[in-house]
Amino acid sequence: MALRAGWYGLSLEISARVALGSLVLDVAVSVRSGELVAVLGPNGAGKTSLLRAAAGLLPIDAGRIALDGVVLDDPAAGVFVPAEARSIGVVFQDYLLFPNLSVLENVAFGLRARGVARYAARATATAWLERVGLDAYAGRRPRQLSGGQQQRVALARALAPEPRLLLLDEPFAALDVATRTELRRELRRTLEGFDGVRLLITHDPLDAAAVADRVIVLEGGRVTQQGTLAEVTAHPRSRYVAELVGVNLLHGRLARGVLTLAGGGQVITADTEVDEGAAFAVIRPQAVSLHASQPHGSPRNCWPLTVLELDRHGDRVRVRLGEAVPLTAEITTAALAELALQPGDEVWATAKATEVVAYPE
Amino acid sequence: MPWPASVLAAVAVVFFALPLVGLLWRAPWGDAVGVLRTPAVAAALRLSLVCSAWSTALSLLFGVPLAWVLARVQFVGRGLVRALCTLSMVLPPVVGGVALFAALGRRGIVGQWLDAWFGLRLPFSTAGVVVAQTFVAMPFLVLTVESALRQHDRRVEDAARTLGAGGWYTFRRVTLPAVRPAVLAGAVLAWARALGEFGATITFAGNFPGRTQTLPLATYLALESDPSEAIVLSLLLIGVSFAVLVGLRDRWLGGADVLGRR
Numbered sequence: 214m215a216l217r218a219g220w221y222g223l224s225l226e227i228s229a230r231v232a233l234g235s236l237v238l239d240v241a242v243s244v245r246s247g248e249l250v251a252v253l254g255p256n257g258a259g260k261t262s263l264l265r266a267a268a269g270l271l272p273i274d275a276g277r278i279a280l281d282g283v284v285l286d287d288p289a290a291g292v293f294v295p296a297e298a299r300s301i302g303v304v305f306q307d308y309l310l311f312p313n314l315s316v317l318e319n320v321a322f323g324l325r326a327r328g329v330a331r332y333a334a335r336a337t338a339t340a341w342l343e344r345v346g347l348d349a350y351a352g353r354r355p356r357q358l359s360g361g362q363q364q365r366v367a368l369a370r371a372l373a374p375e376p377r378l379l380l381l382d383e384p385f386a387a388l389d390v391a392t393r394t395e396l397r398r399e400l401r402r403t404l405e406g407f408d409g410v411r412l413l414i415t416h417d418p419l420d421a422a423a424v425a426d427r428v429i430v431l432e433g434g435r436v437t438q439q440g441t442l443a444e445v446t447a448h449p450r451s452r453y454v455a456e457l458v459g460v461n462l463l464h465g466r467l468a469r470g471v472l473t474l475a476g477g478g479q480v481i482t483a484d485t486e487v488d489e490g491a492a493f494a495v496i497r498p499q500a501v502s503l504h505a506s507q508p509h510g511s512p513r514n515c516w517p518l519t520v521l522e523l524d525r526h527g528d529r530v531r532v533r534l535g536e537a538v539p540l541t542a543e544i545t546t547a548a549l550a551e552l553a554l555q556p557g558d559e560v561w562a563t564a565k566a567t568e569v570v571a572y573p574e
Numbered sequence: 575m576p577w578p579a580s581v582l583a584a585v586a587v588v589f590f591a592l593p594l595v596g597l598l599w600r601a602p603w604g605d606a607v608g609v610l611r612t613p614a615v616a617a618a619l620r621l622s623l624v625c626s627a628w629s630t631a632l633s634l635l636f637g638v639p640l641a642w643v644l645a646r647v648q649f650v651g652r653g654l655v656r657a658l659c660t661l662s663m664v665l666p667p668v669v670g671g672v673a674l675f676a677a678l679g680r681r682g683i684v685g686q687w688l689d690a691w692f693g694l695r696l697p698f699s700t701a702g703v704v705v706a707q708t709f710v711a712m713p714f715l716v717l718t719v720e721s722a723l724r725q726h727d728r729r730v731e732d733a734a735r736t737l738g739a740g741g742w743y744t745f746r747r748v749t750l751p752a753v754r755p756a757v758l759a760g761a762v763l764a765w766a767r768a769l770g771e772f773g774a775t776i777t778f779a780g781n782f783p784g785r786t787q788t789l790p791l792a793t794y795l796a797l798e799s800d801p802s803e804a805i806v807l808s809l810l811l812i813g814v815s816f817a818v819l820v821g822l823r824d825r826w827l828g829g830a831d832v833l834g835r836r
Contacts, residue, residue: 270732296735309733313751322747323737374738 225378225410229266229276229286231259238262238434249404249411251425251442253418255453259434260414261306264380267412268303269296280378280410297326299378302371306383308363310355316366317342317351323374341369345403361392368403379404381413385420397423418442418457430454448572450493460495461540467492467571478537481513482569491574498531500568501542504561505552514564516540520554534562597809602802609806617784618792619810625700625788626768629707633764637715638757642745644716645723656720660713662774670709671777678705678778702779703786707768714767715760722756723749759822766818770811 228241238259244250254260265271267278269285272293278286285294302323310319321338325331342348345365347358355363364384371379384400385393401424404411415421421428421442428445430438430453437451449455455462465474467487472480472494480494508515518534525531530549532542542562544552554560602609609615644656662670678685678696688694696702726749734744750757772790779786781795789807796804 268732268736270735296732297738297740299736301736303733303736305729305733309727309730311730311734311748311751313754314747322734322739326734326737326739326743326747370737 224281225267225412226277226279227263227267229263229273229278231262231266231271231273233259233262233434236262236434238266240431240434240436242429242436244410244412246410247408248427249413249425250427250429251413251415251421252429252431253415253421253457254431255416258431260416260431261382263431264303264382264412264414267378268301268380269294269299300374300376301378301380302374302376304364304367304371304379304381304384306386308355308367308387310363310366310370312355314354315351316347316353316355316358319355319366320369320373322370327374338369338373341373342366345369345399359392360388361396364388364396365399368400372403372407377409379407379409379411381411383415384413385415385417400424418446448493449495450574455495460497461501463494463496463538464574465492465494466490467494467573470566472569472571474538476537476539478516480538480564480569481566482571483566484569484571487571488573492571493574494569494571496540496564496569498541498543500564501540502563503532503542503544503548503552503554504563507561508563513566514569516562518560518562520556520558520560522556523549523554532560534560538562594812597805597812600802601805601809605802606806606809609803610810612803614783614787615792615803615807618787618789618807621700621703621784621787622769622789625703625707626711626765626771628704629711629768630761630765632704632708633712633715633768634757634761637712637760637764638719638750640712641716641719641723642749645720660717662710663713663717667710667771667773667775668777671706671774674706674709674774674778678702697778698780698782698786700779700785703775703788706774706778707771710771710774711764711768714763715757718756718760718763719753722753726752762818762822766815769814 224246225242225244227243229238231238236257236259240259240263242250242252242263252260252263262271266273266286273286273288275288276286277284277289280300284290284292285299286292311322314322317335317338320341321331321334324334324337329337339348339351342351345368347362347365347369350358350362350366355366358366364387368384381400385396388396397420404424413420413425425442428439428442429436430445430451432451432453438445438449438454445454446458449458449460449462452462463472463474463480465472465480466489467473467482468489470482470485472482472492474480480496482494507517516538518538518540519536520532521535522533523530524533525546528546529543530546532544532549532554534540534542540562552560610619640659644652644659665673675697676682678688680686680689680695680697685696688696694701696705730752731744731748734748739747770790771788772794775786775788776791781787781791783792787795789811793804793807793811796807
């Protein structure tokens, strides 16, 4: 496997530019055989367009898409392989099963469309339905199945023609929470035998955590971060990832252990090993304390800030603070009562330098 | 509901019901079967059924692809083409007949060549009846199918393409089944329209018993000679139309919104 991946190099290579109204998708993404990569990003980041470009449903304006070394889309060279001629399988967000066909005919569709005889196609489809545990439902219509069952049919339908590239567009989005957890596990198991390229589109980091080997963060049409989920979440490089992880992200210039923000605020970090220059720093909201008056003592970070917003979550309150250092502090409702904070109030915020994790841009 | 609206609605219902009641009242029930058995009436009935079946078939053959083009293909002047192809729905049928005459008559712009090259003379022939009926009936099918195609989620077709299905295979196995209720509804509407067609037929094809005299034409003529026969024929046509409406409602329709229902 490793040898083969090394021999063929990267199996799916996308370096594409597509204008989508106000958004321009401009990405370079590579996925190896057997790898499952999750493309994570907020709504409107261009995730689905990336999937449609890979599937051949959306021609790119510039760049190149290649699968196993075969060019699928290269406008400069005049090459465009349409969706029906690509070796792909797609699980769409709302599955898009064929309502007029039975479950079995849905799964057999890709084989029949490629000219496999009816009998052979049905035999293969039956085997796939057994594999996803739905052989008892072969004669039903898709609308007679639950959301989770429909998702499994969609997966079987996409995999039955044995594509080289499997694309999954938010496959769990339409499911309730309990089913979602179960199906994530099941998807992982079903995909174990699949050695093609797998690309999963999601806005939910839990999907990525449950099934993906690697994460690509897509924001505003661009890749902002990639790596394992642990790497990405340990060192957020965008507000989006920071909010996913639930930490404060600060960006500025680092010099001698002090990060100077664009707004002029200064943050002291104990990370003195980091290279000087443009850098990020993260602070957990729980590590920020609030005080009515200027505190005396050890914290080296002490900022007079303005309360912008209060947001209650059970017995915790998230206090959004601003101007010099944009921060969110998480305190208890008891602490809030003691401070009697209202939006617009002045407050002192402190954080230990050891709680400020800095890393270069 | 405010009472003036109820009263006005009731007046409207009576307005529609009264002609039917009048027909039923005046119908020569004892003679009805005898009237239908007269050779002239039987011939008109047979001709009506044959011609309307042909024009429905032609409407399907050309109308479904036309609906697909209007719904799916972007081109300059699409609105104009749609208006052109559905004009005959709002045109007085007589005008349609005159226009067909100008186009396909023996001196018509195309008709003269049909005559010269193939010896084909459409006016005053049974084929002319089919042409006139198709001319007024096909738009009903086109509009019904086009509307269904527009409502159909095109991403389902995308799904078919990612599974290796080409354009024709996708159309045959995915698109067409999805709009089948609308195709059936459109065909039934077109058939009913063809069956009742009068103005374009009598203008373009004339009124020759056994050749171009369809049931509506025979009904009109009977009113001059034998009103009770006209009444029987009218009831027959009403019965057919009513059966079509009821059938559309429950049997074939599924989800298509002809007649303003979901």
